[in-house]
Amino acid sequence: xxxxxxxxxxxxxxxxxxxxxxxxxxxxxxxxxxxxxxxxxxxxxxxxxxxxxxxxxxxxxxxxxxxxxxxxxxxxxxxxxxxxxxxxxxxxxxxxxxxxxxxxxxxxxxxxxxxxxxxxxxxxxxxxxxxxxxxxxxxxxxxxxxxxxxxxxxxxxxxxxxxxxxxxxxxxxxxxxxxxxxxxxxxxxxxxxxxxxxxxxxxxxxxxxxxxxxxxxxxxxxxxxxxxxxxxxxxxxxxxxxxxxxxxxxxxxxxxxxxxxxxxxxxxxxxxxxxxxxxxxxxxxxxxxxxxxxxxxxxxxxxxxxxxxxxxxxxxxxxxxxxxxxxxxxxxxxxxxxxxxxx
Amino acid sequence: xxxxxxxxxxxxxxxxxxxxxxxxxxxxxxxxxxxxxxxxxxxxxxxxxxxxxxxxxxxxxxxxxxxxxxxxxxxxxxxxxxxxxxxxxxxxxxxxxxxxxxxxxxxxxxxxxxxxxxxxxxxxxxxxxxxxxxxxxxxxxxxxxxxxxxxxxxxxxxxxxxxxxxxxxxxxxxxxxxxxxxxxxxxxxxxxxxxxxxxxxxxxxxxxxxxxxxx
Numbered sequence: 001x002x003x004x005x006x007x008x009x010x011x012x013x014x015x016x017x018x019x020x021x022x023x024x025x026x027x028x029x030x031x032x033x034x035x036x037x038x039x040x041x042x043x044x045x046x047x048x049x050x051x052x053x054x055x056x057x058x059x060x061x062x063x064x065x066x067x068x069x070x071x072x073x074x075x076x077x078x079x080x081x082x083x084x085x086x087x088x089x090x091x092x093x094x095x096x097x098x099x100x101x102x103x104x105x106x107x108x109x110x111x112x113x114x115x116x117x118x119x120x121x122x123x124x125x126x127x128x129x130x131x132x133x134x135x136x137x138x139x140x141x142x143x144x145x146x147x148x149x150x151x152x153x154x155x156x157x158x159x160x161x162x163x164x165x166x167x168x169x170x171x172x173x174x175x176x177x178x179x180x181x182x183x184x185x186x187x188x189x190x191x192x193x194x195x196x197x198x199x200x201x202x203x204x205x206x207x208x209x210x211x212x213x214x215x216x217x218x219x220x221x222x223x224x225x226x227x228x229x230x231x232x233x234x235x236x237x238x239x240x241x242x243x244x245x246x247x248x249x250x251x252x253x254x255x256x257x258x259x260x261x262x263x264x265x266x267x268x269x270x271x272x273x274x275x276x277x278x279x280x281x282x283x284x285x286x287x288x289x290x291x292x293x294x295x296x297x298x299x300x301x302x303x304x305x306x307x308x309x310x311x312x313x314x315x316x317x318x319x320x321x322x323x324x325x326x327x328x329x330x331x332x333x334x335x336x337x338x339x340x341x342x343x
Numbered sequence: 344x345x346x347x348x349x350x351x352x353x354x355x356x357x358x359x360x361x362x363x364x365x366x367x368x369x370x371x372x373x374x375x376x377x378x379x380x381x382x383x384x385x386x387x388x389x390x391x392x393x394x395x396x397x398x399x400x401x402x403x404x405x406x407x408x409x410x411x412x413x414x415x416x417x418x419x420x421x422x423x424x425x426x427x428x429x430x431x432x433x434x435x436x437x438x439x440x441x442x443x444x445x446x447x448x449x450x451x452x453x454x455x456x457x458x459x460x461x462x463x464x465x466x467x468x469x470x471x472x473x474x475x476x477x478x479x480x481x482x483x484x485x486x487x488x489x490x491x492x493x494x495x496x497x498x499x500x501x502x503x504x505x506x507x508x509x510x511x512x513x514x515x516x517x518x519x520x521x522x523x524x525x526x527x528x529x530x531x532x533x534x535x536x537x538x539x540x541x542x543x544x545x546x547x548x549x550x551x552x553x554x555x556x557x558x
Contacts, residue, residue: 003362004358004359004362007358007359007361007362008355008358008359010358011354011355011358012355014354015352015354015355018352071444071450071521073429073440073441073443073444073445073449073450073523075444075445075448078521156409156412156413157375157378157379157413158413159382159413159414159415159416159417160415161415161416167386168386168388168391169386169387169388181392181393182362184361184387184388185387186354186383186386186387186388188386189354189386257382257386258352258382258383258386259351259352259379259383260378260379260382260413260414260415262375265351268351269351299355300354300355300358303355303356303359304359305344305359308345315347315355316347
């Protein structure tokens with residue numbers, strides 16, 4: 001029984017890290033700009049498709065048609081030669097194998113640009129408008145992004161293989177000195193967990209220990225005073241939006257080996273990340289992280305047959321049930337501040 | 344283990360399987376659900392695991408080429424069933440694969456075959472019934488037996504409207520030569536074996552008359 005509970009707990013931590021990472025960018029935007037960003041899921045999806053695109057480039061092939069041979073369906077045989085391997089040799093093979101980690105480096109500048117362009121181009125004009133208008137425009141943006149991706153890449157999921165060395169499961173039980181093959185967990189999920197921890201830690205450190213972060217925090221607390229002191233807080237908030245886009249995009253890139261991405265992948269996470277943010281407290285970064293882990297662990301345990309035998313279907317509603325209870329008991333969420341969305 | 348339809352992460356349903364004592368996972372998912380759940384099951388090591396001294400097996404009862412493509416490398420070695428495959432060598436299948444390939448540059452999926460065959464069967468049933476009126480078309484199809492569609496002699500059983508035909512056991516190709524070469528036929532299981540007693544699932548078919556249209 002111990003190993004069952006340990007595995008569910010580990011799984012909860014893993015899910016929680018993913019939830020926290022996805023919700024982090026959302027709460028970052030809300031805390032700084034005060035905008036409820038329904039395009040956040042689309043940013044996650046765009047990150048995932050950065051990985052798809054990088055892999056497409058890395059696996060480009062030259063196609064020569066050999067008319068002397070026929071395919072079983074009666075067409076001239078296409079002979080395909082990988083291009084990158086031809087140019088770069090073994091290093092090309094390594095690049096293709098590690099396409100997902102390589103995509104991280106490329107996704108950072110791309111997502112930063114997309115984020116800044118979105119904020120400067122559209123969202124900036126909606127700061128003084130009601131929340132409903134902000135929701136409509138960001139939701140509209142999400143739909144546009146989805147349809148653009150669908151028209152380019154088609155509606156079907158595109159699998160992204162993880163590096164061959166990182167496939168399969170790690171024997172955590174054996175590491176801890178227990179019997180082999182009892183507690184095993186996919187290596188890539190452990191990496192995602194570590195990655196989420198590093199990104200979340202980096203964002204916290206950036207806000208806590210840099211002058212830029214200090215100014216941003218001051219702006220979150222009192223935007224007007226910071227502006228009066230002669231600081232261009234808008235520009236810093238624009239960069240924060242870019243940063244949130246990067247966080248969402250990286251979450252998307254790293255998630256592609258776990259879930260073959262299609263144009264709709266962001267929507268699956270949008271609702272969830274909103275619940276995490278609301279439970280954690282609107283605009284609270286530690287709240288989002290705490291709520292992410294809390295909901296991840298609860299969902300994992302609620303999915304066990306033993307739990308479902310007592311309350312059938314609990315695995316499907318647990319997250320929303322917890323959200324309702326927490327909002328009834330603590331209307332501002334776990335770590336929500338007074339005055340956020342309460343004017 | 345029941346899972347909600349349309350989930351994206353199945354990890355919380357996979358962890359309890361690891362030490363459950365089971366040696367087979369029958370992954371009864373179709374479409375996107377299977378595309379999402381099969382790679383995750385493989386990542387949890389279920390394809391390469393041993394249980395009760397045997398190799399752990401993942402079985403996908405409803406395999407299709409499109410799903411196999413979406414699941415990527417996870418389908419390699421996975422066993423499942425399918426109703427048709429473009430590599431069947433009967434004259435009907437060969438002709439359909441050739442003409443489909445000439446038109447679209449790719450072999451037909453089992454879904455393409457199903458759509459094509461269903462359209463032919465419906466047209467034939469309408470012709471035999473002499474009308475488009477559904478209750479008459481239904482009667483023309485009940486107990487109708489035909490051949491030449493790639494599955495041998497096929498029967499639309501009158502008792503429960505189920506299609507009785509041979510079924511293919513397929514396996515994810517370990518060394519695909521092209522993006523279409525994802526599934527291999529392992530065995531063709533004859534209709535005698537796949538036919539089951541209609542009483543097992545039972546159920547009322549209901550009246551054949553169409554429901555009255557709302558005014």
